[in-house]
Amino acid sequence: MAEPLQITARGKVALATVMARKGVDAAAIGASLGLTPPTGPLTAQDETMTLIGVGPGAWLAISEYGQAGWAAMLGGKLAGIASVSDQTSGYIVLRVSGEGAGDLLQKGAFIDLDRTAFGVGAAATTVIAHIGVILWKVDDAPTFDVALFRSFADSFRDWIAASAPGLAAPSSPVR
Amino acid sequence: MSRLASGGLIDRTRPLSFTFDGRALSGFAGDTLASALIANDVRLVGRSFKYHRPRGILTAGSEEPNALVAIGAGAAADPNSRATTTTLYEGLQATSQNRWPSLGLDLMAVNQLAAPLFVAGFYYKTFMWPTKLWEALYEPLIRRAAGLGRLSMEPDPDQYDRNHAFCDLLVIGAGAAGLSAALAAARAGLRVIVADEDGRLGGRLLAERHEVDGRPAADWAHEVVDELASLGVRSLARTTVFGVYDDREYGAIERVTDHLSAPAPGQPRQRLWKIVARRAVLASGAIERPLVFGGNDRPGVMMAAAVSTYLNRFAAAPGRRAVVFTTTDSGWATAEDLLASGVGLAAVVDARDVAPVAAERVRAAGVEILLGASVTAVHGREVRAVDVRTGDGGSRRIACDLLAMSGGWNPAIGLGGNLGGRPVWSDAIHSFQIETPPPGMTPVGAAIGHFSLAEALRDGALAAAVIASDLGVTGPIAQPPRSSDDPSGASPPGQARMKKSKAFVDFQHDVTVADIELAAREGFVSVEHLKRYTTLGMGTDQGKTSQLNGHAVLADATGRSIAEVGAILSRPPYLPVAIAAFAGHHRGRHFRPERRTAGHDWAVERGASFVDAGLWKRAQWFARPEDGDWLDTVNREVNTTRGGVGICDVSTLGKIDVLGPDAGRLLDRLYINTFSTLPVGKARYGLMLREDGFAMDDGTTTRFAEHRFFVTTTTDNAATIMQHIDYARQVLWPDLDVQATSVTEQWSTYSIAGPRSRALLQRAFPDIDLSDEAIPFMAATEFRWQGETARLFRLSFSGEMAFELSVPAALGDGLIRMLFNMGRIFDVAPYGTEALGVMRIEKGHPAGNELDGRTTAGDLGMGRMMSRKKDFIGRALAERPGLVDPDRPRLVGLKPLSGEVRLRGGAHLVGLSDRPTIENDQGYITSAAWSPTLGHSIALALLRRGPERHGERICVHDPVRGADVEAEVCSAVFVDPEGVRVRG
Structure with a gap:
């Protein structure tokens, strides 16, 4: 039996956009990071970091431990092979998990979130309620993470409240 | 009651009360509104659209043209609901439509007497001229008489x-x-x-x-x-x-x-x-086709399949003594259903000469069978009897209260x-x-x-x-189950058609055989023309029961086959869909998403009024109780900033990281001026052109490292410029090693402006060197605040000494609160977009009103910024003769000759002695404001050869909002033209 639907803001993560320099492939970046980035709308993950494919040669990188200066550190590691921009404040990341998590997101996202089509590790850059999102599947609980620009947080929360009646409002993400 | 004693898929243990036109009735769970009405002997359920003829329930499905009612009351009332597909529930309130004052006595039914007037193309023929009567007379008249259902005119309370x-x-x-x-x-x-x-x-x-x-x-x-x-x-x-x-x-x-x-x-x-x-x-x-004969629309005339449905599924008998009129085998199944239900069956009239097998069983039950016969007329406002022309040419009148008709299946x-x-x-x-x-x-x-x-x-x-x-799935092939026999012979439409009296084709729109024949005579021989001319099939039912019969009549009238006449093309929606369903969550406040800055809640606490800037909510001004009106507030915010220090949230500006070894080269190609030479730690204002040579967007760009540029755009154009940059680096110049990403949301940025801005910041950040030497005008620096990177820019839009301070947006709320705590001793005030706009007009900075896609760099006074040492997007087409024409309207300032006069945006400029005509038009006001600094109205304008005409007087022509006024052409920079203040 799945856990009840729960939506929480992931407050502690650090985020960065990683863009490969011209002619640099994912393998080269992987060699520097110790984690090879995916070459499609997928996620790659180790204990400390998740890399989400958001476009050709572009990834959203997430550190599970949101220490200050992480993006700068990542930039240093990738000097000469990738450009890095800190996005720790740019996005909020919501974790949608438990019973009906996929059903809720499916109400907003016009992409197939069925487990046969969108398995663990799948990622998508799409739109929910006219708000751009990056979403990916963390596990089969199911757990999804949704990253969206910080300024849309309240409107996104309003959409959740309208689309999942009876669900307690998600813990308010700081703007 | 006409409820059968047994049978049906209704739950007799769960009675449900409901009302129809206020009358209390009851049905059972499993009923539709239509079946419950039938079980309660309600036969008259609505009035027709044009002639207001009494109508009953015709079908048992979503094709129903007649039984349209309003469900519910007040704001939630839903007009034009089909009784045939409305599930009955406890307390349902149904109200008949399209009648006045009551369903039984509908005064609009006098329309029938005027029926010859209401022929095909009636609207086109009657309401032709004089055209000025359309708004005053014709349209209100038509709307009152012809409306189908009424909206509550209140907001929809449903989700x-x-x-x-x-x-x-x-x-x-x-x-x-x-x-x-x-x-x-x-x-x-x-x-x-x-x-x-x-x-x-x-x-x-x-x-x-x-x-x-x-x-x-x-x-x-x-x-x-x-x-x-x-x-x-x-x-x-x-x-x-x-x-x-x-x-x-x-x-x-x-x-x-x-x-x-x-x-x-x-x-x-x-x-x-x-x-x-x-x-x-x-x-x-x-969908079963009706048969076309005189009086075929009377309550009590029902589709045969619907009769079967009401008997078998709902155990509700639509009559006590029935006649079946059929051209199909399925009509005989209805005859047998009537017999099985114990409803009296007076006769079966089949237009065909040969009866199907079922006829023997029906005959054996003692029912009269008339082959090669047709119903020609219906008697009674509700069916009391029908006339039948028999196969041998004779005529019979048969008493009945229900006529089940079956004309084939579409x-x-x-x-x-x-x-x-x-x-x-x-x-x-x-x-x-x-x-x-x-x-x-x-x-x-x-x-x-x-x-x-x-x-x-x-x-x-x-x-x-x-x-x-x-699809590549190879599972077991399922065998279909066995079922009982089900003959389905039918004859072509029109076999039994009678032209006498009012024989209806489209029940909902009251289109008769005669209407279609008239349309054909008048030349409307295409089905698409016929539809629009007669309104056949244009009701909420979209002609589901009527379309084919109408085409058959047209075929006859024009001597063609139905195949030649053809069918109309159906478009979505198949059935009406409430517009609220398409809107869903996105209505009212949620019509579109809102973007809020990190300082939004703080601004709300400070009493901000907000204005939309794209999706963003921006503080427009911060009214105080002592302010008389919004202009008082704005004047106070401007005066506080110019005289002391004000703070404005400018986080909504677009921000883009342009990175990599070729970042400077890319920016050189995007902007008219040069960025590759910009030193680290410096900012520069830039203007971009579109490919066609017109100005596109402006903003400052700062270099934070050799390969790291930070570009800003206007709020409105943030997404457009991001796309433009991606297009340039991915499509135009994929050879460049440059990366770009939007960081608009990463940074929360406040402009701290005014002569005391440095003092305030120095108190807030005592360890930072804010001297002119350390951070001169157009310089930038980074420092740490609360463990994070903060960026300080010496930039000014207001014309005062000013700084822009950026921190990661998560710290934005904390920063603005800290700045106001520190600034209290300087009487710091927040200012909104309105004061920002006033100060930029006072300084002659172009903004959205001037960068409207029709102006060139030269028009805006930035012609000399265009580098001649490099190529850039828009350079070639900016040299077109029309774009370098010295006669083009160019940016100037205007001040009225009389201090009391207000200049207004949009007013046109003509010579003092010229008549205000298009030929004499010399330009127009793009932006206007009351300048509290100067104590009079000021404006920016685009004026033909403007910069050469400073000191000239011109007529400001504003035919919409006021009289013409006289103004003097001047420099667009009204305040501190030497630019002394920004340098501290």
Whole structure:
């Protein structure tokens, strides 16, 4: 039996956009990071970091431990092979998990979130309620993470409240 | 009461009370409003659209043209609801429509007396001239008389939901063919969605007396539905697939709680579905055709299949003594249903000369059978008797209160034509069929003219097997179940058509045989013209019962076959869909998403009024109780900033990191001026052109490292410029090693402006060196604040000494609160976009009003910024003769000669002695403001040869809002033209 639907803001993560320099492939970046980035709308993950494919040669990188200066550190590691921009404040990341998590997101996202089509590790850059999102599947609980620009947080929360009646409002993400 | 003593799929242990026009009635769970009305002997349910003729219930399905009622009361009242598909619930309130003052006595029925006036093309012929009477007289008149249903005019109190689904197979319609297809596909392992408009799946299996697989058909349907659920099939009852769109996308509307008297809190009323299906089975069945004869619209004349449905499914008898008038075998099934239900059957009239097998059973029951005969007239306001012309040419009058008619079956192929496939006539089934269905769609069963039950069951299973195989699934091939026999012969439409009296073709729009013949005589011989001229098939039912009969009449009138006449193309929606369902969550405050800055809550606490800037909410001003009006507030904010220090949230400006070894080179090609030479730690203002040479956007760019530029854009253009940069680096110059990403949301930025801005910042950040030497005008620096990177820019839009301070947005709320704590001793005030606008006009900075896509760099006074040492986007076309014409309107300032006069944006400029004509137009005001600094109105304008004309006087012509005023042309920079203040 799945856990009840729960939506929480992931407050502690650090985020960065990683863009490969011209002619640099994912393998080269992987060699520097110790984690090879995916070459499609997928996620790659180790204990400390998740890399989400958001476009050709572009990834959203997430550190599970949101220490200050992480993006700068990542930039240093990738000097000469990738450009890095800190996005720790740019996005909020919501974790949608438990019973009906996929059903809720499916109400907003016009992409197939069925487990046969969108398995663990799948990622998508799409739109929910006219708000751009990056979403990916963390596990089969199911757990999804949704990253969206910080300024849309309240409107996104309003959409959740309208689309999942009876669900307690998600813990308010700081703007 | 006309409720049969037993039978039906109603729950007699659950009575339900409801009202119709205020009258208290009762029915049972499982009833529709129509079946409950029939069980209560209510026969008159509405008035027709044009002649206000009394009308009863014609059908038992969504094709119903007559029985349209308003459901509910007050704001939630839903007009034009079909009683035939409205599930009965406890407390339902139904009200008849289109009558005044009451249903029984409708004064508008005098329209009938004027019937010759209301002929085809009536509106076109009558309300022609004088045209000025349209608004005053004709339109209000037509609207009052012709409206179908009334809106409550109050906000809709209900919620509307939205969902998306993906599947291998979408089954449209859950009758015999649909269930058979769904079952076979689900057993083979496909992802299946079943949608049916009824609250209970089964279609005709619920309404006719058949056996499937050795069980009553309704029981078989019930078992299939259970098995589908166990196989993970999503079965959507009360769901109408209303449209087929490109890329195998289907629109559907689910009525989630319309059938409940007390929906659970938070439950939506309806849900809009977007479904992508690799394959679809169109199992929408068929719609029975009415027969066309005089008085065929009287209450008590009903479709034969509907009579069977009310008897078999709802145990409700629509009459006590019936006549069946048929041209089909299925009409005889209704005759047998009447006999089985114990309803008196006076006669069966079959227009054909040869009776089917069933006739013997009917004859054996002692019922009179008239072959080769036709009903010619109906007597009574509600049916009391019918006239029959017998096969030998004689005439008979037969007393009855119910006439069941069956004129053949039209496949329900509306969806099949949504993507442009024209229906094609079939002589085999005497109706139109789909020949070119939308990609991925397979019509089955009655929808493709296979009307018998066995064919439908077989069709469904076969289609599923083919689809499974197409999709690479090789499961067991399901055999269709055995079923009872079901003859389905029919004759062509029009066989029994009578031209006497008012013989109705379109019941909802009151289109008669005579109307169509008149239209044909007047030259409207195309079905599409006929439709629009007579309004045939243009009602909420979209002609589901009338279209084909109308085309048959047109064919006769023009001496063509129906095949030659053709059929109209149906567009979505198949049935009306409430616009609220399309809006869903996105109405009122949620019409579109809002973007809020990190300082939003703080601004709310400070009493900000907000203004929309794209999706952003920006503080427009911060009113204080002592301010008289908004202008007082804005003047105070400007004066505080120019005299002390003000702070403005400028986080909404677009921000883009442009990175990599070729970043400077890319910026040189994007901007008219040069950035590759910009030193680290410095900012520079830049202007971009579009490819066509006109100005596109402006902003400052700062270099933070050799390979790291930070570009800002205007708020409105942030997304456009991001796309423009990506286009340039990915498409135009993929050879450049440059990366770019939007960091608009990463940074929260405040402008701290005014002579005391440095003092305030120094108090807030005592360790930072803020001297002119350390951070001169147009310089930038980074430092740490609360463990994070903060960026300080010495930039000014106001013309005062000013700084822009950026921190990660998570710290934005904390920063603005800290700055105001530190700034209290300096009497710091927040200022909004209005004061920002006033100060930029005082400084002559172009903004959105001037950068409107029609101005060049030269027009804006920035011609000399255009580098001649490099190429850049827009350079070549900016040199077009029209764009370098010295006569072009160019940016100037205007000040009125009299201090009291207000200049207004949009006013035009003409010479003092010129007449204000288009030929004499010399330009217009782009931005205007009251300058509290100067104590008079000021404006920016685009004036022909403007910069050469400083000191000249000109007439400001404002025909919309006021008299002409005289103004002096001057420099666009009104305050501190030497730019002393920004340097501290």
